[in-house]
Amino acid sequence: MSLLDSIDGAFMNLAYGWAFAKPVRKLFYNITITWLSVVVALVIGTIQLMSVLADKLTLTGQPWDFVSGLDLNYVGYAIVAVFALTWIAALAVWHFGRIEEKWAAGLAPTGPTPE
Numbered sequence: 001m002s003l004l005d006s007i008d009g010a011f012m013n014l015a016y017g018w019a020f021a022k023p024v025r026k027l028f029y030n031i032t033i034t035w036l037s038v039v040v041a042l043v044i045g046t047i048q049l050m051s052v053l054a055d056k057l058t059l060t061g062q063p064w065d066f067v068s069g070l071d072l073n074y075v076g077y078a079i080v081a082v083f084a085l086t087w088i089a090a091l092a093v094w095h096f097g098r099i100e101e102k103w104a105a106g107l108a109p110t111g112p113t114p115e
Contacts, residue, residue: 004080015087024103032090040079047075 019029047067054064093099 022100024100028090028094028099032086036083036086040082043079044075047072 015029019025047070050064050067051070053059054068
């Protein structure tokens, strides 16, 4: 766990440094982090809610037995994998979509130049 926390701290330091260098990067970073946080919260909340309902209402069958039998350690590993995949996808979109170049081109003055 300490190794994962250390890797996370190093990665977040790198991500913050990159993101806050330019406004468009900050916007892209915030959108990605917010989306990822919402997805993780919905997954964990759904698992917890279904587990409580299955326990309190003695529900059996699919999907209740599956959710009740989930090992949250494996869910944690899956979340780490989702974080890694999301960042790989976000970096690919950023790089191949040339978002920073398009942003800069959109902010360039389009009217006649003053003489």
